[in-house]
Structure formats: structure tokens, C-alpha cells
Amino acid sequence: MVPDFPSxxxxxxxxxxxxxxxxxxxxxxxxxxxxxHEILLVSDPDVIDEVLDTNVEHYLWGGIRPASVxxxxxxxxxxxxxxxxxxxxxxxxxxxxxxxxxxxxxxVSNVARKCAERVRNNFAREKGRLMNVLEMAQLYHLTAAAxxxxxxxxxxxxxxxxxxxxxxxxxxxxxxxxxxxQSFDYLLTELARRCxxxxxxxxxxxxxxxxxxxxxxxxxxxxDTVHGEILPLIRSRLKLRQEGASREGVPNDMLAxxxxxxxxxxxxxxxxxxxxxxxVLGANVVELLFAGYNTVVNVIxxxxxxxxxxxxxxxxxxxxxxxxxxxxxxxxxxxxxLKFTRWSFFETLRIAPPAxxxxxxxxNPVEANGFTIPEDAEVMxxxxxxxxxxxxxxxxxxxxxxxxxxxxxxxxxxxxSGGARSCLGQHYAxxxxxxxxxxLFQEFDFEVPKDFKFELIFNGFGWAAGGRRHxxxxxxxxxxxxxxxxxxxxxxxx
Numbered sequence: 206m207v208p209d210f211p212s213x214x215x216x217x218x219x220x221x222x223x224x225x226x227x228x229x230x231x232x233x234x235x236x237x238x239x240x241x242h243e244i245l246l247v248s249d250p251d252v253i254d255e256v257l258d259t260n261v262e263h264y265l266w267g268g269i270r271p272a273s274v275x276x277x278x279x280x281x282x283x284x285x286x287x288x289x290x291x292x293x294x295x296x297x298x299x300x301x302x303x304x305x306x307x308x309x310x311x312x313v314s315n316v317a318r319k320c321a322e323r324v325r326n327n328f329a330r331e332k333g334r335l336m337n338v339l340e341m342a343q344l345y346h347l348t349a350a351a352x353x354x355x356x357x358x359x360x361x362x363x364x365x366x367x368x369x370x371x372x373x374x375x376x377x378x379x380x381x382x383x384x385x386x387q388s389f390d391y392l393l394t395e396l397a398r399r400c401x402x403x404x405x406x407x408x409x410x411x412x413x414x415x416x417x418x419x420x421x422x423x424x425x426x427x428x429d430t431v432h433g434e435i436l437p438l439i440r441s442r443l444k445l446r447q448e449g450a451s452r453e454g455v456p457n458d459m460l461a462x463x464x465x466x467x468x469x470x471x472x473x474x475x476x477x478x479x480x481x482x483x484x485v486l487g488a489n490v491v492e493l494l495f496a497g498y499n500t501v502v503n504v505i506x507x508x509x510x511x512x513x514x515x516x517x518x519x520x521x522x523x524x525x526x527x528x529x530x531x532x533x534x535x536x537x538x539x540x541x542x543l544k545f546t547r548w549s550f551f552e553t554l555r556i557a558p559p560a561x562x563x564x565x566x567x568x569n570p571v572e573a574n575g576f577t578i579p580e581d582a583e584v585m586x587x588x589x590x591x592x593x594x595x596x597x598x599x600x601x602x603x604x605x606x607x608x609x610x611x612x613x614x615x616x617x618x619x620x621x622s623g624g625a626r627s628c629l630g631q632h633y634a635x636x637x638x639x640x641x642x643x644x645l646f647q648e649f650d651f652e653v654p655k656d657f658k659f660e661l662i663f664n665g666f667g668w669a670a671g672g673r674r675h676x677x678x679x680x681x682x683x684x685x686x687x688x689x690x691x692x693x694x695x696x697x698x699x
Contacts, residue, residue: 244583269396271409280489281488282629298466300459323362324648335688346637348360550634563619564585597617650694
């Protein structure tokens with residue numbers, strides 16, 4: 206059974222003394238032991254801020270590193286360190302800068318509109334059907350990402366409406382968009398089991414295919430499904446570039462910008478091979494797709510749940526949407542005026558951070574209230590606890606997007622990490638969330654069934670949205686967030 210790691214961090218965080226005394230020499234610092242490692246646990250926001258600003262090397266606990274390498278490859282940002290990480294970061298950063306994300310907004314807006322159409326035709330017009338909001342967010346993300354990153358129509362949105370919320374997922378056909386979601390879902394459920402298993406044959410071995418290793422065969426199948434779709438797309442685009450195809454015939458999407466950045470960083474495009482791109486660029490495109498599947502998907506789901514269960518905040522949201530959008534889908538120019546909608550993105554990240562903790566290995570010693578965190582120390586920064594600490598957040602369990610009308614105290618809100626290793630996808634995630642919430646809540650009312658309890662699930666990588674029906678006594682929380690959907694009463698129209 207996978208331990209509830211975030212809850213354990215919250216419990217330990219609450220035991221860390223915050224004031225210096227005769228018995229407390231170093232406030233804001235604690236420690237615990239994990240996999241025979243002593244891990245420092247930091248609660249002081251100033252120290253959290255400094256650790257993130259001055260240290261970029263990961264401490265990848267448990268089996269996360271071998272699992273990441275086995276699924277994505279050895280040359281992805283998440284596992285690289287040193288000069289290799291710096292070089293790849295320079296390649297991956299330009300397409301995801303805020304100044305470039307606006308170019309993706311029309312694509313995301315169109316996908317949000319298509320998502321609303323599927324919701325209306327398959328759920329809002331069929332009373333009594335329960336929609337799995339998590340599945341909706343997954344399909345919306347995959348469709349938007351595949352279109353904006355690679356100009357590729359994954360047709361994932363076509364899955365929405367094929368089953369009700371609690372119905373089991375059927376076996377996906379090979380090469381279908383359903384096989385992508387099935388592969389990512391398997392990775393998330395399997396990752397948690399492997400990361401916490403003390404047996405290295407389980408936590409580190411993804412190669413053995415002998416008797417009793419169905420887990421490795423399924424892992425390889427999931428890997429091959431996703432990589433087998435993405436790598437041919439990248440190779441075809443590489444071939445167009447090497448053949449000198451006219452820019453007019455090549456989509457100006459994120460992949461084009463990645464190819465430009467890779468060319469600039471490497472300096473000799475004629476020497477590129479398909480293998481180079483498979484190992485580096487292709488693997489990182491897979492990681493970007495998965496990163497959104499495990500993060501922005503859960504923020505959209507949690508945000509939908511929070512608005513559906515907080516009518517006073519929903520009224521504020523709709524007042525803004527009706528004033529700014531007047532019934533139309535949002536555009537990039539609307540982002541600056543959708544302040545409350547964007548505040549809700551940050552407030553949802555505060556309450557349900559997809560990354561409940563960040564780990565760092567210290568390369569630059571940090572002064573922490575009279576204590577020096579030494580080089581090579583392994584440090585855990587428990588965001589799930591800091592984001593809910595009443596010292597920093599009055600009434601922390603309340604969903605209150607207006608908190609973010611002003612900037613939080615440094616070190617108390619770090620959903621995207623910080624410093625040089627901050628999340629590259631944060632601006633894209635904000636865009637995708639804002640367009641989804643703005644489009645859906647303009648058009649629909651969402652109602653949570655009375656027999657459903659929303660919960661956050663720890664899946665090895667982080668917190669995911671899910672829950673269970675009341676009366677369910679099993680220990681398993683399912684990746685389902687069911688809601689009834691209906692046409693919005695009193696909807697504003699153009």
C-alpha cells in the first residue's frame with residue numbers, strides 16, 4: 206500500500222518549532238528518515254525561498270529517478286543535472302516563455318469551445334448523466350497540448366461522453382487517443398507502487414521480462430504507445446527542415462520553436478539525426494505532455510469542484526465572465542481583464558498543489574536561523590503544509606481567490622518551485638486553466654452528487670484529484686470526480 210506521503214509531511218511540519226528557546230536551537234528546521242537517508246524538513250518561508258533560489262540539483266527520492274528514465278528517457282529535464290540540464294533548459298525555455306505562449310491561445314480557445322460542445326451534447330442535454338470532470342480535463346489537456354505543441358489532432362475530445370463517470374474504462378485500441386490516457390493512467394498508478402517499494406528489483410528494474418514480470422511488460426507497452434505516436438511526428442518535421450521546406454508549409458507551433466532553439470543551441474543542424482531527436486527532443490515532448498496530465502488537469506478538476514461547492518465565489522467568477530466575455534470564448538487579450546479567474550488558478554494551486562513537496566540537494570550552503578544547511582544535504586520543502594499554514598493564510602481551508610489580489614509573502618506560495626529550476630510550463634498552464642474555467646462556467650452549472658466525497662490522491666509524483674462514494678469502505682480512492690451538468694440558468698449571451 207502506498208503511504209499518504211503529503212499527510213505525513215503535514216503532520217511532521219506541524220511538529221517543527223517556529224520560535225527559538227532554551228530547548229529549540231534551530232527553529233523552522235526538522236528532519237526525518239526515508240530510505241536510510243536523513244532528510245531536512247524546512248518550514249521557514251525565508252529559508253524555503255533561499256533554498257529554491259540558490260540550489261537547482263534535484264533530490265529524487267525513492268524510485269522516481271529510475272521510473273522517470275524508464276518511461277521518458279535519460280535526457281529529460283526532470284532527471285538531468287549540471288551542464289546537461291542547463292543546455293537543455295536553454296532549449297526548452299523559449300517556446301514556453303510568456304511572450305511566446307500567447308501564440309498558442311487561439312488553439313487553446315478553440316479546444317475549450319469544442320470541449321464545451323461535447324459537454325453540452327453528451328451531458329447537459331441528457332439529464333441524470335454523471336460526467337467525470339477529471340476525464341474531461343484530461344481529454345481537454347491532451348487535445349490542446351497536441352494541437353499547440355505539434356499541430357496534431359489527437360482526437361482525444363471524441364472520447365468525452367462515451368461513458369458515465371463511474372463506468373470502468375474499456376480496453377483502448379492501439380494507436381487511439383484512449384491508449385494515451387490509458388498509458389498515462391497506468392504510469393501514475395504504477396509509479397506510486399514502485400517508488401515506495403524497498404525492493405530494488407521493483408523500484409529500479411524495468412527491463413526484466415521473464416515470468417512474473419507482467420508489470421514490466423505493461424510498462425514497456427505504455428512507453429511504446431506514447432513514444433510511438435510522438436517520435437514519428439518529430440522525425441517528419443525534422444525531415445522537412447533538412448529538406449529546406451518553405452516556412453509557409455511548416456506549422457508555427459511549439460515544436461517549430463523547440464527545433465529552432467535546439468538548432469541554435471547545438472549549432473550544427475545538418476549533424477542532427479533522428480536518434481538525437483528521439484533521445485532528447487522527443488523524450489521531452491512526452492514529458493511536457495505528461496507534466497500537464499499530472500498538473501494542470503488536476504488544477505482544472507479541483508477548480509471546477511471548488512467553484513461548484515462555493516456559490517459565493519462562483520457568483521464573483523460569473524460577474525467577471527459576464528462583464529468581460531459576454532458569452533463568447535476568451536482570447537489572449539482577455540487574460541489581463543480576467544483577474545478573478547486567474548486568481549482562482551493560484552488559489553486552487555494553494556489548496557491542492559499538484560506538487561505537494563519539492564526536494565533539493567544542497568550545492569550552495571544555506572543559512573537557516575543559526576544553522577547552516579551543508580553541501581550535499583537532502584532537503585524537503587513541504588508545500589502542502591506551507592500553503593495551508595494559518596500563520597501565512599488566514600482561514601486556510603476556505604476557497605478565496607481574492608487572496609491573490611496582493612502578492613503572497615515570499616516563500617509561502619511555491620507551486621511552480623522557484624529560482625532557476627522553476628516550472629517552465631506555468632504560463633501555459635495558467636492559459637489552459639483560465640480558458641477552461643471561463644468557458645465552462647459561462648455555459649454550465651455543475652452539481653456534485655450528495656454521495657461523493659472529494660479527496661486528493663498521492664500518486665508518487667504528486668497530488669491528483671479523485672474521491673469516493675459515501676459508504677465505500679475500501680482503502681482505494683478512485684480517479685473520478687463525478688458531477689451533474691446542466692445549461693446555466695440565466696446565462697449571459699452576446
